[in-house]
Each structure stands twice: as C-alpha cells, then as structure tokens.
Amino acid sequence: MPARLPGGARDIGGRSPACTMGGIGRSGPVVIAAGRVIRPVVIRLWCWRSERASCRDAIISAVASDQGPVGLAEFTAALSLAADQAAGLSLEHGLRTCLLATRLARQAGLAADDLRQVYYTALLRSVGCTSDAHEQAELFGDEIAARAQLNLAPHLPARELLSVLARHSGAGESPVRRAAALGRTLAASRGLPRRVAAAHCETAQRLSARLGLPDSVSGALHAVFERWDGRGFPDGRAGAHIPVPARIAQLSYDALLLHEHLGSIARITRLAGACYDPDLVVLLRAEDTAEVTGMVSPWEAVLAAEPGGPTPLDSMQLDAACEVAADFADLKSPWLLGHSRGVAELAEAAAWRAGLDAARVAGLRRAA
Numbered sequence: 431m432p433a434r435l436p437g438g439a440r441d442i443g444g445r446s447p448a449c450t451m452g453g454i455g456r457s458g459p460v461v462i463a464a465g466r467v468i469r470p471v472v473i474r475l476w477c478w479r480s481e482r483a484s485c486r487d488a489i490i491s492a493v494a495s496d497q498g499p500v501g502l503a504e505f506t507a508a509l510s511l512a513a514d515q516a517a518g519l520s521l522e523h524g525l526r527t528c529l530l531a532t533r534l535a536r537q538a539g540l541a542a543d544d545l546r547q548v549y550y551t552a553l554l555r556s557v558g559c560t561s562d563a564h565e566q567a568e569l570f571g572d573e574i575a576a577r578a579q580l581n582l583a584p585h586l587p588a589r590e591l592l593s594v595l596a597r598h599s600g601a602g603e604s605p606v607r608r609a610a611a612l613g614r615t616l617a618a619s620r621g622l623p624r625r626v627a628a629a630h631c632e633t634a635q636r637l638s639a640r641l642g643l644p645d646s647v648s649g650a651l652h653a654v655f656e657r658w659d660g661r662g663f664p665d666g667r668a669g670a671h672i673p674v675p676a677r678i679a680q681l682s683y684d685a686l687l688l689h690e691h692l693g694s695i696a697r698i699t700r701l702a703g704a705c706y707d708p709d710l711v712v713l714l715r716a717e718d719t720a721e722v723t724g725m726v727s728p729w730e731a732v733l734a735a736e737p738g739g740p741t742p743l744d745s746m747q748l749d750a751a752c753e754v755a756a757d758f759a760d761l762k763s764p765w766l767l768g769h770s771r772g773v774a775e776l777a778e779a780a781a782w783r784a785g786l787d788a789a790r791v792a793g794l795r796r797a798a
Contacts, residue, residue, distance in 0.1 A: 499742035503549075505751045506641065507732050509758065510553045516762070517559035518577030520690060523683075525728040528552040530719060531682035532735050535675075537713045544674065545737035550643055551650040551675040553732075555683055558633035558651075560761040562626055569615050570598045581687060584705065585697055595619070627655040627663035633761065640754050642747060650675035654683075657705045669707075677707045685719050695719055745792070752796040774798040 510524035531552035535545050559577075566573035576598035583591055600611025634651040653667060653676035660668030684705070685695045695716055702711035725731065733740075743751060756770030777798035781791040 499744070500748055500751075501733070501736075502641065502741040502743055502747075502751075503553075503733055503736040505743065505748075505755075506550060506553045507729065509557060509755055512755075512758065513554075513556040513559055516563070516574070517556040518574045518579075518581060519556065519687075522728055523686060523690075524553055524556055525732045526686050526722045526725070527555060527679065527683045528732050529725075529728055529735060530686060530722045531678045532737070533718055533722075534682060534710065534713055535678050538674075538678070538710065540674070542737055547644070547646050547650060547675040548678050549735070549737055550638070550647050551654070552679040552682060554634055554638050554643075554647070554651060555654050555679050556630075557637055557758065558630035558635075560758060561629040561633035563762050564764055569611065569618065571601045571603070572598070575601070582691060584684075585688065623655075624663045631655065631664060637754050637758060641751055646673070647675070649673055650679065652676075654680050656680075658707055659704045662705075672707075677710055681706050681710055681714060685714060686723060689719050689723050748796065749792075770798070 507525060507528075510528070511521060513519075514521050514523050528549060532545060532549050535548040540548065563573055566576065570576035576594075579594045579598070583594075586594065595615050596612050599615040600608035603611065631652045631654065634654075635648040638647050638651055639645075650673040653665075653672050655664065656662035656667045656672045656676065658669060658672070658677075660666050681698070685698055688695050688697055695714070698706065698711055698714060702708040722728070752774075753771065756774065757767075760766045760769050760771075774795045778791055778795040781794045786794070
C-alpha cells in the first residue's frame with residue numbers, strides 16, 4: 431500500500447483523489463490532440479506521481495515530439511481539464527463553459543477584446559479550486575466527492591444542503607466522529623462561503639497573471655462568485671459593479687451544471703435579477719446549453735473559438751506556464767508546495783548529465 435502523506439496525498443505509487451481519472455474515457459482524444467508539452471502536463475496533473483508505465487511512456491513520447499509552438503489557449507484549456515477534476519466537476523466542464531460563455535458574449539454584442547476576456551475567464555473559472563483542498567479535506571475527508579454536490583449549493587434548499595453536509599462530514603469515520611465532524615462543519619459554515627470564494631479567487635487571479643493575461647481577466651476572476659443582487663462573495667458586489675466577463679462566465683457555468691444534474695436550466699430564469707444579470711439571462715437559450723453539453727469532445731471547438739486567433743507561447747512563456755501548472759498541482763497539499771519545481775530541477779540535472787541536447791532537456795523539464 432502506498433504511504434499516506436498529510437493532507438490526503440499519497441506517496442509514489444498512489445494517486446491523489448483530485449487527480450484520479452477513473453479511466454480516460456472521452457478525454458482520450460483530448461489528451462492526444464493536445465500533444466507535445468500539453469499532454470505530459472495534463473497527465474502529470476491527473477496521475478499525480480503515478481508509477482503506471484502508460485503515464486511514463488506517454489510523457490517520454492510527448493517530450494520527444496516537435497509539433498510547433500504551444501498556444502496559450504491550448505495550455506489554458508489543458509489546465510482547465512485538471513481544474514475540473516479537482517473541483518468535483520465532470521471532465522470538460524470548463525471547456526464547455528468557455529464555449530457557451532463565448533457564444534453568449536457574441537450574442538450580447540461584445541467587442542473583440544471583451545470576447546477574449548470572457549473566453550479566458552471562463553476557462554480559468556475553477557483554476558483556484560485546489561487552494562483550500564487541505565482545509566476542505568479536514569472537514570469532509572474526500573473533499574472532491576463533497577465538492578461534486580456542493581457545487582450546486584446556491585440552488586439547493588437549506589434542508590437539502592444540510593443533508594449534503596451531514597452525508598460528507600467525516601465520511602468513513604465512526605458515528606461519534608462523524609457527529610463531531612458535522613459540528614465542526616456547521617461551526618465553520620457561517621463564514622465558509624466567503625473564505626472559500628476569497629481563496630479561490632485570489633489563486634485564480636495570481637495564476638492568470640502569471641500566464642500573461644491582462645488585469646481585466648484577473649479582475650473578472652475575482653468576481654465569479656458574486657451575485658447580481660449583491661449577496662455573493664467575496665466582496666458583495668452588485669449589478670454593474672460585477673465585471674461583464676464574470677457575469678457571463680458564472681451564468682454559463684451554472685447553466686451547464688444545472689442542465690447536467692437537473693436536465694433543465696429553468697432555475698436560471700427564476701434567478702434572473704437575483705443571481706444573474708437579467709439582460710444576459712434573456713440571451714441564454716436552452717438549445718445552446720443542450721448543444722454544448724452534448725458535444726462528444728469540445729477540445730477542438732474551444733481552440734478554434736479563441737477570439738483574435740491563436741496566441742503562441744515562446745520558450746520563456748512556456749516555461750512560465752509550466753510553472754503555473756506545477757504550482758496548481760502542488761496547492762493540493764501544504765506539504766507539497768514547491769515539490770513539482772524540485773522534481774523539474776532534478777529531472778533537468780539528470781538530463782544534462784545523461785548528455786541530452788538542449789531541446790530535449792527543456793522538454794523533459796517542462797514535462798516534469
């Protein structure tokens with residue numbers, strides 16, 4: 431059995447719950463289509479320090495390939511896939527959110543620069559999800575299973591929400607320990623939504639800035655948990671004080687979530703003017719939501735939808751982006767901060783000593 435590390439992570443030979451794929455399934459073509467450095471980054475995030483030969487072989491073949499520059503949208507989309515898994519969402523939820531949000535923004539008549547802000551805000555909407563994973567695991571044990579249901583919290587009646595908390599608090603423990611865990615959860619719940627939103631937003635902001643995205647995207651990511659009526663988090667902004675990209679991204683995110691779990695987006699209409707901008711709700715069509723949900727794989731469509739066309743990353747930008755992916759993975763546990771960077775440095779040193787050329791050394795460092 432693999433040794434357990436603090437925070438729920440596992441030592442070499444095991445997989446973090448946040449990064450367990452449970453089989454590649456529909457995502458297989460996505461990972462292959464991503465190619466070159468994107469493939470090892472996604473595999474590393476999903477199969478955290480996995481010893482499986484398939485992961486090792488895929489990484490080796492990927493770093494040896496040369497298929498042209500990696501694009502910013504391609505890298506960000508790969509990061510979005512990992513964020514889905516960590517946030518308890520269906521794989522490709524972030525990609526679908528991006529497609530629906532971009533479509534909605536076009537219907538709203540947004541200019542090209544604004545479309546681009548919506549595109550990247552939607553892709554990165556959940557990228558801050560690992561920032562409080564350790565604290566959530568202390569409350570729920572398997573925080574991914576809890577998040578899968580708590581993602582719907584704004585749409586759950588109080589009684590049903592309490593049932594979700596009771597079901598996941600201290601899961602797997604004795605009845606006495608579970609009762610104590612529920613007590614801790616309820617005691618923490620008063621300020622929990624604000625703290626969670628603040629942590630997720632701040633992390634997403636910092637990661638987006640390191641990807642070279644403009645301050646407008648960072649500002650929008652700070653507001654994706656706000657509500658039209660001012661009862662959201664972390665700042666309680668209302669109405670026009672919420673950036674348009676944040677309004678569109680959150681509306682699209684919730685519409686897809688409700689369609690997946692309830693088969694309808696009727697609740698969106700009922701919450702217009704409360705949770706959502708009523709002018710945007712009017713533009714949201716059930717058939718668009720159903721079409722995006724029904725795509726076999728949205729990967730290629732997302733890359734093709736990038737406003738303004740592809741943005742290739744140069745060597746330095748790609749290195750910085752890989753460090754973003756590394757730090758995203760390490761946020762899963764406070765005991766692993768800086769771990770991925772250390773692995774990359776060790777792999778790079780070994781590659782130089784093995785006599786690999788500069789291009790292969792760079793590829794191996796990025797994959798690690």
